[in-house]
Amino acid sequence: MEVKEITEKGRAGVLRRIAGPVVTAVNVDAHMYDVVKVGSEELMGEVIKIEGEDIIIQVYEDTSGIRPGEPVINTGLSLAVELGPGLLTGIYDGIQRPLSVLVDKMGDFIQRGVSAPGLDHQKKWDFRPLVKEGDRVSPGSIIGEVQETNIVHKILVPPNVQGGLVKSIRAGSFTVGETVCTLDSGTTLSMMHKWPVRVPRPVREKMNPTIPLITGQRILDGLFPIAKGGTAAIPGPFGSGKTVTQQQLAKWSDAEIVVYIGCGERGNEMTEVLTEFPGLEDPKTGKPLMERTVLIANTSNMPVAAREASVYTGITIAEYFRDMGYDVSLMADSTSRWAEAMREISSRLEEMPGEEGYPAYLAARLSEFYERAGLVETLSGKNGSVSVIGAVSPPGGDFSEPVTQNTLRIVKVFWALDAKLSQRRHFPAINWLNSYSLYLDTLNDWYDREVSPEWNTLRSWAMEILQKEAELQEIVQLVGSDALPEAEQVTIEVARMIREIFLQQNAYDAVDTFCDMSKQYEMVKAIKAFADQAYAVQSAGVTPQQIIGTRSKNDLPQIKFIKDYKPELERILKAMESEFNELRSSA
Amino acid sequence: MKEYRTITKIAGPLLFVEKTEPVGYGELVNIALFDGSVKRGQVLDTSDDLVVIQVFETTAGIGKDSGIRFLGETIKMPVGKEMLGRILSGGGKPIDGGPEIVPEKRIDITGAAINPYARASPEEFIQTGISTIDGTNTLVRGQKLPIFSGAGLPHNNIALQIARQSKVLGSKEEFAVVFAAMGITKEEANHFMQDFERTGALERAVVFLNLADDPAVERIITPRLALTTAEYLAFDLGMHVLVILTDMTNYCEALRQIGAAREEVPGRRGYPGYMYTDLAGIYERAGIIKGKKGSITQFPILTMPGDDITHPIPDLTGYITEGQIVVSRELHRKGIYPPINVLPSLSRLMNLGIGKEHTREDHKKVSDQLYAAYAEGNDLRGLVAIVGKEALSERDRMFLEFADLFESRFVRQGYSEDRSIFETLDLGWDLLSTLPVEQLVRIDRDLINRYHPQFRQAAKAQE
Numbered sequence A: 001m002e003v004k005e006i007t008e009k010g011r012a013g014v015l016r017r018i019a020g021p022v023v024t025a026v027n028v029d030a031h032m033y034d035v036v037k038v039g040s041e042e043l044m045g046e047v048i049k050i051e052g053e054d055i056i057i058q059v060y061e062d063t064s065g066i067r068p069g070e071p072v073i074n075t076g077l078s079l080a081v082e083l084g085p086g087l088l089t090g091i092y093d094g095i096q097r098p099l100s101v102l103v104d105k106m107g108d109f110i111q112r113g114v115s116a117p118g119l120d121h122q123k124k125w126d127f128r129p130l131v132k133e134g135d136r137v138s139p140g141s142i143i144g145e146v147q148e149t150n151i152v153h154k155i156l157v158p159p160n161v162q163g164g165l166v167k168s169i170r171a172g173s174f175t176v177g178e179t180v181c182t183l184d185s186g187t188t189l190s191m192m193h194k195w196p197v198r199v200p201r202p203v204r205e206k207m208n209p210t211i212p213l214i215t216g217q218r219i220l221d222g223l224f225p226i227a228k229g230g231t232a233a234i235p236g237p238f239g240s241g242k243t244v245t246q247q248q249l250a251k252w253s254d255a256e257i258v259v260y261i262g263c264g265e266r267g268n269e270m271t272e273v274l275t276e277f278p279g280l281e282d283p284k285t286g287k288p289l290m291e292r293t294v295l296i297a298n299t300s301n302m303p304v305a306a307r308e309a310s311v312y313t314g315i316t317i318a319e320y321f322r323d324m325g326y327d328v329s330l331m332a333d334s335t336s337r338w339a340e341a342m343r344e345i346s347s348r349l350e351e352m353p354g355e356e357g358y359p360a361y362l363a364a365r366l367s368e369f370y371e372r373a374g375l376v377e378t379l380s381g382k383n384g385s386v387s388v389i390g391a392v393s394p395p396g397g398d399f400s401e402p403v404t405q406n407t408l409r410i411v412k413v414f415w416a417l418d419a420k421l422s423q424r425r426h427f428p429a430i431n432w433l434n435s436y437s438l439y440l441d442t443l444n445d446w447y448d449r450e451v452s453p454e455w456n457t458l459r460s461w462a463m464e465i466l467q468k469e470a471e472l473q474e475i476v477q478l479v480g481s482d483a484l485p486e487a488e489q490v491t492i493e494v495a496r497m498i499r500e501i502f503l504q505q506n507a508y509d510a511v512d513t514f515c516d517m518s519k520q521y522e523m524v525k526a527i528k529a530f531a532d533q534a535y536a537v538q539s540a541g542v543t544p545q546q547i548i549g550t551r552s553k554n555d556l557p558q559i560k561f562i563k564d565y566k567p568e569l570e571r572i573l574k575a576m577e578s579e580f581n582e583l584r585s586s587a
Numbered sequence B: 001m002k003e004y005r006t007i008t009k010i011a012g013p014l015l016f017v018e019k020t021e022p023v024g025y026g027e028l029v030n031i032a033l034f035d036g037s038v039k040r041g042q043v044l045d046t047s048d049d050l051v052v053i054q055v056f057e058t059t060a061g062i063g064k065d066s067g068i069r070f071l072g073e074t075i076k077m078p079v080g081k082e083m084l085g086r087i088l089s090g091g092g093k094p095i096d097g098g099p100e101i102v103p104e105k106r107i108d109i110t111g112a113a114i115n116p117y118a119r120a121s122p123e124e125f126i127q128t129g130i131s132t133i134d135g136t137n138t139l140v141r142g143q144k145l146p147i148f149s150g151a152g153l154p155h156n157n158i159a160l161q162i163a164r165q166s167k168v169l170g171s172k173e174e175f176a177v178v179f180a181a182m183g184i185t186k187e188e189a190n191h192f193m194q195d196f197e198r199t200g201a202l203e204r205a206v207v208f209l210n211l212a213d214d215p216a217v218e219r220i221i222t223p224r225l226a227l228t229t230a231e232y233l234a235f236d237l238g239m240h241v242l243v244i245l246t247d248m249t250n251y252c253e254a255l256r257q258i259g260a261a262r263e264e265v266p267g268r269r270g271y272p273g274y275m276y277t278d279l280a281g282i283y284e285r286a287g288i289i290k291g292k293k294g295s296i297t298q299f300p301i302l303t304m305p306g307d308d309i310t311h312p313i314p315d316l317t318g319y320i321t322e323g324q325i326v327v328s329r330e331l332h333r334k335g336i337y338p339p340i341n342v343l344p345s346l347s348r349l350m351n352l353g354i355g356k357e358h359t360r361e362d363h364k365k366v367s368d369q370l371y372a373a374y375a376e377g378n379d380l381r382g383l384v385a386i387v388g389k390e391a392l393s394e395r396d397r398m399f400l401e402f403a404d405l406f407e408s409r410f411v412r413q414g415y416s417e418d419r420s421i422f423e424t425l426d427l428g429w430d431l432l433s434t435l436p437v438e439q440l441v442r443i444d445r446d447l448i449n450r451y452h453p454q455f456r457q458a459a460k461a462q463e
């Protein structure tokens, strides 16, 4: 992020106290959330508290060696991101400094005191006007476009700029800073603008989402779907699959733009995304997935204040693409690290701690963040959406802790990861009994229309079997499985098939990593076909052992690994039918 | 350099000093005692009127008459190639009777974060010769993989066996070991040193020893000194460095002690709220950098208080490291070495380092299937205890037996038994072949046809 040269905005203040990432200055004429430059190295910081004479600042870089008496300069600006062509395929730190530029400027390790603008100000982009002289434009209007990657980047009148009549507009090749359009008021517009990250970008209207974000993950699309414009939380202990699930969504979900925030997590995970994504293709369009992606990487060992800022940087970028009419999905891994950053800063401010040391405003911050998701009518009258999926990392895997609890109060979808499942390598380790989606009812129509009129019934059927299994397992734990009534032994087998065939999905298998809706439908239908025939022959006197012993169903799991699965599925279903026919006639 | 005698308060490892010139945050401090000895500390909080110093040694002997000098720089570690083969204190001073180290460079011990953009993906398979690691929790070069253990369990032997047997197949590159002990007993330290000497590893090792009777607060800098050295060896000299940090639990206790002395609001179970960030500053100092030859692979060892994996120390560690190897008291009691419980164990980077190009094409699926089958059999043990074996179905009985076989043949191996990855995978198939082939739902038919013993033999017979 670049902060413009300061034109004598008052005198420089003086540092009085430095204690880690929080410093105190005096004689600074500052407002809350102003960006300041701290010390003679001009480290970037933000005013987070004003107390009498004291201005308290969180610093986005390491403060080692900084002494009392060094200067503090207020820029008078809020923490803002640069929005314009060049964002896509970018990888940024928490305050939108491009990590590639930082490598060029300071080598392999992150040093401090280096500023770098979020966008490349030298690169030229071909600007195509979409309005002409004399047209009226208003805040948020689209005035032109740039073919950025395979994505068309719309150029907007910044939402905080008065509209007017277009006095002049020019096509051609320009840098993001050059004027492309002048309004009659004298306002000049370029292809980029800045937006303060802590302020939600305005929209015309928020609407209720009715279309699912299709992720290609069976348990998500099939059982617990999230809507485009919806919110979901994915809590789980370490190693249960938060990151892999989020990466799967970043790869395969049918959003038009993906913003992925690595907030206080591992460096190597970001590297993995960086090395893997450029080689991936959208299963529907064949276009490179990286081209729709923006990454924010503020890893666990990078400055904690910048970690705090990273989620705001990310969501602001997401809103910006939404304002162009795109469906954006944002993954934040992990919101717990963000909450911990808040806690760390808050405790250094010696604020009164709330639950488990988190600041009392934790719940408010979380809900403000998730409120920035939604399906909207943009200022220019288009539909766009931001879906937010937040990972939560509860200490000890205990969901009763404040971050999980406060998140669950806000989000509409809960994907509960379960260490027991991940330990047996049942992935995705999403517990089907505890998880829920509050969008089911509103999405029913879509599934009805786009998948099959049978889908919703099949889904309920599968859920019922799983519920039933859970009850039966309790009995099994007491008396063993052989003691169950015969029909229920069949249910146990059917449930196993649902779990092992439908729910389990290996993210690392070249084919199974993504499963489209029609294959999902065929798979449940096949299991249901087995179940129907099994119950039928069972009531005709066939024993559960005979049913469980049928061979054709054993080939069903293989369907997952086959790309053109239809012939094989058909073969299996036929074989299944004749096996059951034989059983029936021999009964 | 000015000397101050303005200590106003001493609390635990902290000194409060008044009326100084402006002092930098994080600056190194020398504290001169009346007997002429000098202790070291670091500035934790600095302001116009008060400076808080954290002393890295015991505060015994420090008083209001002690002289405080601020050295105007943060703590630096002198490093040089001749550190290899040397034994240093937990504070970085030679304690092997050898000469002072002539530094080629002095490096800030805090260590800057590696820019994620500069990292290269770790994907080189390291063969440790231990089946439960190579087969089911594969280690790769540049990974940080801790051992979660408990008091009295053989984690040291496991670490030593790994250090001794680890190799990258087909590679003869230079490697080094950096060993940092924090608060372990003399006896444990000797165990390591003797093994290093016996195997000749000591020549390629740099050893930092902070023992149980050394000052607890020194443990705060020991791992940082070790990792600074490791970074120098890896990224300046191009070596592949294996870093063993033991015992991280003692490190965290020292961290808690300082937090308490500063009267901070404690987080979970009294540990500081910033412990995650602090530990990340240690564990994240592992990896590979694009365009550089060396690498840092980290093996932190920690003992879980009360064998509780949800305790903040293992919990926060697991959230930062790239997996964990969990040592189990139950397996140890059964007399199985190495008593590694694969179920809660994990290597997150495994997928990058296995498969056709690295190990063998069937590796991932065999591992998944072994897990699934062992987990199922293991669950049934609880059931058997209640309802007896007779109440089990035929299928259940097979899985129950599989779990026993898995422990006695796959998990159990000798302290010097060095299994190749192919031996490990074939062993896995042998065990899986005790189950009906249609139960192997995690493996594609293709691979079964190629690797399952039944078909392997059939294929051979045909030839």
Ligand SMILES: Nc1ncnc2c1ncn2[C@@H]1O[C@H](COP(=O)(O)OP(=O)(O)OP(=O)(O)O)[C@@H](O)[C@H]1O
Pocket: A418, A420, A421, A426, A431, A432, A433, A470, A473, A477, B379, B382
């Ligand atoms: N959420 C779930 N995920 C995966 N499998 C499940 C789940 N619930 C039930 N099962 C199946 O039912 C069996 C028993 O379930 P689960 O492990 O939850 O039992 P439990 O009674 O909680 O076990 P424990 O005795 O270890 O507490 C499992 O082996 C598994 O196959």
Ligand SMILES: Nc1ncnc2c1ncn2[C@@H]1O[C@H](COP(=O)(O)OP(=O)(O)O)[C@@H](O)[C@H]1O
Pocket: A236, A237, A238, A239, A240, A241, A242, A243, A244, A245, A422, A427, A428, A429, A505, A506, A507, A508, B346, B347, B348, B349
């Ligand atoms: N859908 C999946 N398919 C296969 N393996 C998975 C899947 N999800 C998680 N895993 C495995 O679990 C490990 C831990 O997952 P990760 O997402 O890193 O956990 P978390 O972020 O919750 O700590 C991964 O390294 C991978 O081996």
Ligand SMILES: [Mg+2]
Pocket: A242, A243, A244, A265, A333
């Ligand atoms: Mg994760």
Ligand SMILES: [Mg+2]
Pocket: A325, A326, A327, A382, A383, A384, A385
């Ligand atoms: Mg749209």
